[in-house]
Amino acid sequence: MQDSNPVELEILPPHEILDTFENINVAAPMVRFSKLPFRELVSLYDVQVTHTPMILATEFSRSSTARTLDFSTSLTERGSFLLNERMRSSSSNSSDNDLLEGESDRPTGSRRRQRRIRGSLIAQFAASDPKPFADACELIYPYVDGVDLNCGCPQSWAFQEHIGSWLLGHPERVRDLVRAAKDRLGFSYPVSVKIRVDPDLQRTHQLVETALHAGVSHITVHGRTKNQKSSHPVSLSSIAFAVEVARGRVPVVANGDAWSLPEVETIRKTTGAQGVMSARGLLGNPALFSGYDETPPSAIKEFVRLSTDYGLMFPLFHRHIGFMLESRFNKLERLYWNTLPSYASVLDYLTEQGIDLDL
Numbered sequence: 001m002q003d004s005n006p007v008e009l010e011i012l013p014p015h016e017i018l019d020t021f022e023n024i025n026v027a028a029p030m031v032r033f034s035k036l037p038f039r040e041l042v043s044l045y046d047v048q049v050t051h052t053p054m055i056l057a058t059e060f061s062r063s064s065t066a067r068t069l070d071f072s073t074s075l076t077e078r079g080s081f082l083l084n085e086r087m088r089s090s091s092s093n094s095s096d097n098d099l100l101e102g103e104s105d106r107p108t109g110s111r112r113r114q115r116r117i118r119g120s121l122i123a124q125f126a127a128s129d130p131k132p133f134a135d136a137c138e139l140i141y142p143y144v145d146g147v148d149l150n151c152g153c154p155q156s157w158a159f160q161e162h163i164g165s166w167l168l169g170h171p172e173r174v175r176d177l178v179r180a181a182k183d184r185l186g187f188s189y190p191v192s193v194k195i196r197v198d199p200d201l202q203r204t205h206q207l208v209e210t211a212l213h214a215g216v217s218h219i220t221v222h223g224r225t226k227n228q229k230s231s232h233p234v235s236l237s238s239i240a241f242a243v244e245v246a247r248g249r250v251p252v253v254a255n256g257d258a259w260s261l262p263e264v265e266t267i268r269k270t271t272g273a274q275g276v277m278s279a280r281g282l283l284g285n286p287a288l289f290s291g292y293d294e295t296p297p298s299a300i301k302e303f304v305r306l307s308t309d310y311g312l313m314f315p316l317f318h319r320h321i322g323f324m325l326e327s328r329f330n331k332l333e334r335l336y337w338n339t340l341p342s343y344a345s346v347l348d349y350l351t352e353q354g355i356d357l358d359l
């Protein structure tokens with residue numbers, strides 16, 4: 001669970017969190033769904049890095065209305081976490097005081113410590129032209145810990161606009177976009193890319209190499225190709241291939257089919273990635289990284305509080321709770337659920353189901 005003691009809270013960029021600590025969990029960008037209340041909810045259940053939904057850079061840079069509609073944040077959304085450093089060599093500079101209790105039992109040559117870290121928020125953009133991308137990054141950068149370039153959206157309208165998965169076949173454009181953001185915000189500003197794997201892994205190799213040369217700070221790899229449906233099993237070996245290409249240079253986040261904590265552990269071990277990202281798994285169970293098999297009532301209660309505090313529009317609120325209850329519905333219950341027309345009717349339904357909302 002999230003650690004609420006604010007003492008000695010360190011603020012690190014996302015790639016450093018991924019690089020430095022064990023078991024980093026990531027909430028995926030999801031159009032419509034990864035908005036502020038949902039991001040804050042998952043930060044209460046062991047998600048250290050969250051993403052906004054994909055934002056169209058051109059619209060965002062041009063229109064203040066788009067900015068208001070597409071992005072909101074709060075001081076509390078990221079949460080704080082007590083994290084274990086990865087094992088590292090005893091030749092590093094840490095003092096013996098940093099060692100964990102029981103550390104002396106560890107094999108010699110390895111040491112690690114715990115640190116309290118603020119979670120990270122990444123804004124994801126869809127872009128094709130470097131200038132609007134750099135403009136959008138400049139506008140959002142005071143409010144987030146990094147920006148991510150979407151190189152995976154497979155929808156045909158996106159392909160026609162030369163955004164999303166179109167970029168997979170145009171590494172030179174990825175390079176230009178990443179460099180434009182870095183030229184504007186400074187080389188150390190975190191800019192990541194989220195890619196899909198290619199059936200020809202040499203093309204994945206080339207894309208990763210190009211992104212690395214452009215200066216990306218980390219890479220998320222969705223282990224499906226752009227033509228594979230979300231029902232297609234994810235290729236962990238393709239993700240592991242990308243991890244190998246990037247090894248020692250930037251951390252990698254593995255994405256695809258993380259539905260439960262045991263699956264998360266398998267993905268971590270099989271791919272060697274520094275982080276694991278979930279999208280649909282978290283929608284159905286926002287507490288999955290904390291080891292829950294299904295959404296605990298406490299998460300539903302928190303989501304009701306966050307949604308009412310932040311004013312989440314009813315259709316989205318209803319959809320989210322529907323996802324969270326999905327595994328418990330029978331056919332009739334789902335039909336009835338779909339007829340509920342208002343916040344009040346949802347709250348009544350939850351109370352009738354025995355979920356204590358403490359309103």
Ligand SMILES: Cc1cc2nc3c(=O)[nH]c(=O)nc-3n(C[C@H](O)[C@H](O)[C@H](O)COP(=O)(O)O)c2cc1C
Nearest residue numbers: 028029030031053054150222256257258278279280
């Ligand atoms: C509702 C929904 C919205 C999504 N929106 C985005 C998005 O905005 N940007 C993006 O890069 N991927 C988006 N994706 C893809 C996910 O981030 C993720 O790559 C994909 O669902 C595979 O992960 P999963 O198997 O854990 O669901 C979306 C997926 C879903 C289900």
